[in-house]
Amino acid sequence: GLFPDEVEERRAEGAERVLASLLAKIRAGGGRLLPGAREVLSELRTRGIPRGIVTNARWTYLEAVLGANDLADLVDPALCEGDRPGAGKGGLAVEILHTWGVSPVEAGFVGDRESDRQAAREAGTRFFGVVGHGPSDELAGADLVIRDLRELLRIEMLPLTSPPLGR
Numbered sequence: 001g002l003f004p005d006e007v008e009e010r011r012a013e014g015a016e017r018v019l020a021s022l023l024a025k026i027r028a029g030g031g032r033l034l035p036g037a038r039e040v041l042s043e044l045r046t047r048g049i050p051r052g053i054v055t056n057a058r059w060t061y062l063e064a065v066l067g068a069n070d071l072a073d074l075v076d077p078a079l080c081e082g083d084r085p086g087a088g089k090g091g092l093a094v095e096i097l098h099t100w101g102v103s104p105v106e107a108g109f110v111g112d113r114e115s116d117r118q119a120a121r122e123a124g125t126r127f128f129g130v131v132g133h134g135p136s137d138e139l140a141g142a143d144l145v146i147r148d149l150r151e152l153l154r155i156e157m158l159p160l161t162s163p164p165l166g167r
C-alpha cells in the first residue's frame with residue numbers, strides 16, 4: 001500500500017525487507033508487550049487455565065515475539081491465520097477450544113483490535129478488550145474493557161448457558 005505504483009514483485013521484496021528488519025529488532029529486545037503479559041500468562045498456567053494465541057501475523061513474527069519474551073512455554077497452542085488459510089482468527093479460536101475440550105461460554109478471548117472482537121463473536125465466546133496497542137474505539141462492543149492485563153486475574157469465568165464440550 002505504500003508503493004501502489006510499484007510492481008508487485010518489488011512491493012513483496014520491500015515487505016520482506018521490512019519484516020526482516022522488524023524481526024531483528026524484536027529478537028534484539030526491541031519489542032514491547034503490554035504490561036503484565038508474562039505475569040498473567042504465568043499465573044493462569046499456575047491455576048491450570050489453558051492459554052492460546054491466535055494471530056493474523058506471520059509465524060516468523062509470532063515466533064520472534066514468543067522467543068524474545070520467553071513466552072513460548074506459557075501458551076499452547078500458538079496459531080497464525082497462515083497455518084489454516086481461510087479459517088480466520090475466529091476459526092482458529094474454535095479449533096483451540098475444541099482441542100482443549102472447552103465450551104465457548106467457559107472461555108474468553110483477549111485482544112486489542114476490532115478483528116479480535118469479531119473473532120470472539122465468531123467463536124461464540126466473550127471478548128475482553130485491552131486498552132493498549134490499538135485505538136480504544138476498536139473495543140466497542142467488548143464484554144469488558146480492561147486497562148491492565150492483570151485485571152484478567154480477577155475475572156470469574158462461569159458458564160453462561162451451555163455445558164462444556166466433551167464432558
